[in-house]
Amino acid sequence: MKVQQEFSKSAKYYDSYNTIQEQVAKKLVSWIDNKPKNILDIGCGSGTIYKNIDWQVDRFTGIDFSYLMLKRHPRFNNVALLYRDFNDSDAFKQLLPMGIDCIIASSSLQWAKNLREVFSNLALFNAPMYFAIFTSNTFDTLNKTANITSILSSKQQILRCANQFSVLKQQTQRYILHFDSKRKMLNYIKKSGVSGNRNILTFKQIKKLMLTYPLDYLEFEVIFLHVVT
Ligand SMILES: C[S@@+](CC[C@H](N)C(=O)[O-])C[C@H]1O[C@@H](n2cnc3c(N)ncnc32)[C@H](O)[C@@H]1O
Numbered sequence: 001m002k003v004q005q006e007f008s009k010s011a012k013y014y015d016s017y018n019t020i021q022e023q024v025a026k027k028l029v030s031w032i033d034n035k036p037k038n039i040l041d042i043g044c045g046s047g048t049i050y051k052n053i054d055w056q057v058d059r060f061t062g063i064d065f066s067y068l069m070l071k072r073h074p075r076f077n078n079v080a081l082l083y084r085d086f087n088d089s090d091a092f093k094q095l096l097p098m099g100i101d102c103i104i105a106s107s108s109l110q111w112a113k114n115l116r117e118v119f120s121n122l123a124l125f126n127a128p129m130y131f132a133i134f135t136s137n138t139f140d141t142l143n144k145t146a147n148i149t150s151i152l153s154s155k156q157q158i159l160r161c162a163n164q165f166s167v168l169k170q171q172t173q174r175y176i177l178h179f180d181s182k183r184k185m186l187n188y189i190k191k192s193g194v195s196g197n198r199n200i201l202t203f204k205q206i207k208k209l210m211l212t213y214p215l216d217y218l219e220f221e222v223i224f225l226h227v228v229t
Pocket residue numbers: 003004007008018021022025042043044045046047048049063064065066069084085086087105106107108111112193194
């Protein structure tokens with residue numbers, strides 16, 4: 001299943017399954033200096049970043065490639081929501097003259113096909129940037145138990161892509177999410193959109209994995225970056 005379909009499929013559950021992304025967005029917004037007025041949110045989803053911005057903005061532009069996620073985003077006169085694929089280098093061209101003074105991407109760029117290229121396209125705005133990107137240590141024990149290689153980039157790979165910027169601040173944060181049953185854990189994996197569900201495992205293999213998985217929690221690792229060009 002393509003990442004786009006996966007997010008559209010999970011859109012209706014997203015707001016009840018995005019506990020970790022909520023915490024990530026809150027932290028990322030707390031890093032933003034100087035209350036920027038013209039913000040671009042890459043992979044804005046249903047508006048977690050927008051909802052955490054507690055100062056007046058002139059314009060908030062959110063881009064996402066899932067109509068269903070965009071439909072759930074708050075809509076006001078100063079909010080522009082655009083259907084765009086951030087992997088497409090033309091996605092940002094029209095936005096370049098808009099005087100964007102802050103770019104933010106929370107829990108989205110781990111799905112970039114070529115992160116270095118997306119970073120280069122964003123560099124053209126010449127604006128401060130704030131990223132929170134899930135790393136390959138997400139679902140670490142789960143992946144090891146199932147003998148799966150993570151589809152996400154490692155922290156080192158992400159940092160190598162970011163070496164085209166000046167990194168003003170960086171932090172790696174681990175999160176865990178407890179479940180009172182394996183069934184709820186499995187539901188979370190299916191519905192949160194964190195897995196980029198590639199149907200790597202058959203139903204039988206998933207059932208076995210749930211029996212052998214030794215933890216009652218899932219693990220997440222997120223790298224936070226504040227960079228400038
Ligand atoms: C985990 S959600 C995060 C949403 C929001 N930023 C938040 O913090 O809750 C990831 C979002 O990135 C979007 N996304 C993933 N790949 C994308 C792409 N190539 N172009 C645009 N949006 C994309 C998904 O549709 C989804 O809304």
